[in-house]
Amino acid sequence: MEDEVDRLVAAWRRERPDLDVEPLEVLSRVSRLARHLDRARRAAFTEHGLEPWEFDVLTALRRAGAPYQLSPGQLLTQTLVTSGTMTNRIDRLAGKGLVQRLPDPGDRRGVLVRLTDSGRNRADEALAGLLDHERALLAELAPAQRTELAGLLRRLVAPFDNVPS
Amino acid sequence: MEDEVDRLVAAWRRERPDLDVEPLEVLSRVSRLARHLDRARRAAFTEHGLEPWEFDVLTALRRAGAPYQLSPGQLLTQTLVTSGTMTNRIDRLAGKGLVQRLPDPGDRRGVLVRLTDSGRNRADEALAGLLDHERALLAELAPAQRTELAGLLRRLVAPFDNVPS
DNA sequence: TCGATATATCTTGATGTCGAGATAAACAGG
DNA sequence: CCTGTTTATCTCGACATCAAGATATATCGA
Numbered sequence: 188m189e190d191e192v193d194r195l196v197a198a199w200r201r202e203r204p205d206l207d208v209e210p211l212e213v214l215s216r217v218s219r220l221a222r223h224l225d226r227a228r229r230a231a232f233t234e235h236g237l238e239p240w241e242f243d244v245l246t247a248l249r250r251a252g253a254p255y256q257l258s259p260g261q262l263l264t265q266t267l268v269t270s271g272t273m274t275n276r277i278d279r280l281a282g283k284g285l286v287q288r289l290p291d292p293g294d295r296r297g298v299l300v301r302l303t304d305s306g307r308n309r310a311d312e313a314l315a316g317l318l319d320h321e322r323a324l325l326a327e328l329a330p331a332q333r334t335e336l337a338g339l340l341r342r343l344v345a346p347f348d349n350v351p352s
Numbered sequence: 353m354e355d356e357v358d359r360l361v362a363a364w365r366r367e368r369p370d371l372d373v374e375p376l377e378v379l380s381r382v383s384r385l386a387r388h389l390d391r392a393r394r395a396a397f398t399e400h401g402l403e404p405w406e407f408d409v410l411t412a413l414r415r416a417g418a419p420y421q422l423s424p425g426q427l428l429t430q431t432l433v434t435s436g437t438m439t440n441r442i443d444r445l446a447g448k449g450l451v452q453r454l455p456d457p458g459d460r461r462g463v464l465v466r467l468t469d470s471g472r473n474r475a476d477e478a479l480a481g482l483l484d485h486e487r488a489l490l491a492e493l494a495p496a497q498r499t500e501l502a503g504l505l506r507r508l509v510a511p512f513d514n515v516p517s
Numbered sequence: 518t519c520g521a522t523a524t525a526t527c528t529t530g531a532t533g534t535c536g537a538g539a540t541a542a543a544c545a546g547g
Numbered sequence: 548c549c550t551g552t553t554t555a556t557c558t559c560g561a562c563a564t565c566a567a568g569a570t571a572t573a574t575c576g577a
Binding site: 238240268269271272275276279294295296297 | 563564565566567570571572573
Binding site for chain 1: 353354355356357358360363364366367368371372373374375376377378379381382383384385386387388389390414415416417429430432476479480483486487489490492493497498499500501502504505506507508509510511512513514
């Protein structure tokens with residue numbers, strides 16, 4: 188099946204035959220797929236009354252395990268947003284009663300963000316729903332192909348995740 | 353090499369051993385990689401004085417071939433943004449002299465957005481720079497693996513690109 | 518211990534995006 | 548032709564994000 192990137196690459200080869208546009212075959216697909224996924228996720232979350240950014244923060248805390256708390260700094264590295272954004276997110280989640288801010292006993296500059304019971308339940312429900320939707324998207328591929336794909340993607344992401352860029 | 357998604361998946365398996373989180377191996381990597389790519393692209397474009405959104409619009413017009421013009425609606429489907437966003441983008445690009453709006457001779461509701469010479473040059477320069485950066489990222493993979501990866505991604509994106517969702 | 522530097526978080530202002538609705542022209546059926 | 552519906556674009560207000568800078572605390576070396 189053809190996709191928009193096939194058309195895009197064909198157009199470049201026609202307009203700029205002098206350029207090697209092969210990188211777009213992979214990277215434009217990654218960007219476009221991510222954009223589609225964002226939309227699909229937004230739709231999947233509306234039934235749980237959550238925004239994607241809320242889900243990202245709540246699940247990061249949920250994954251941390253009891254007592255479900257992380258510093259804003261740890262949340263930054265997991266969600267790839269800036270510190271100003273995270274401050275804002277925590278404010279709003281705290282306003283909705285899904286998390287609370289606690290002083291870090293070991294560092295007076297620091298803060299700990301803790302999931303409330305309500306926040307934890309919302310995260311658990313939304314995660315199950317999201318996984319159902321995502322499994323449906325991936326049904327396109329055989330299990331071995333999903334593993335293959337995950338492995339190739341890991342090699343591209345790892346350099347970003349392992350240098351403190 | 354391990355990445356952040358390996359840690360994320362391991363955490364879920366510990367916290368929610370009842371759930372099948374395999375979809376995240378692929379889809380979380382796609383989202384995170386896209387986010388890293390956005391940042392890398394922003395950096396690559398600063399040397400050409402372009403924002404990523406400007407690049408997206410200018411190159412869509414450039415790819416269209418002479419006379420380098422498309423309707424706002426065609427630009428929407430290529431860039432995956434809303435109509436309000438596109439109006440705004442065209443306004444700003446026109447203000448910088450990179451595109452111009454022309455009435456569509458065949459449909460008086462419509463508009464054609466045309467690349468100026470200046471806009472065309474900027475698009476061409478930035479594209480070459482971007483491809484260099486992207487080739488470096490993909491050097492991680494052997495040529496056959498890049499092809500493999502592109503093919504697997506196509507199968508996931510194609511359903512989105514081929515239904516008018 | 519002191520001073521310089523690094524770290525953690527928050528504040529602020531600018532900006533880009535979205536969603537919903539407005540406008541205007543095209544089209545289809547009777 | 549009308550009339551209702553669809554299509555193409557634009558307007559507007561709300562909102563999330565970012566970048567840069569501010570503040571407070573921690574840490575390290577002399």
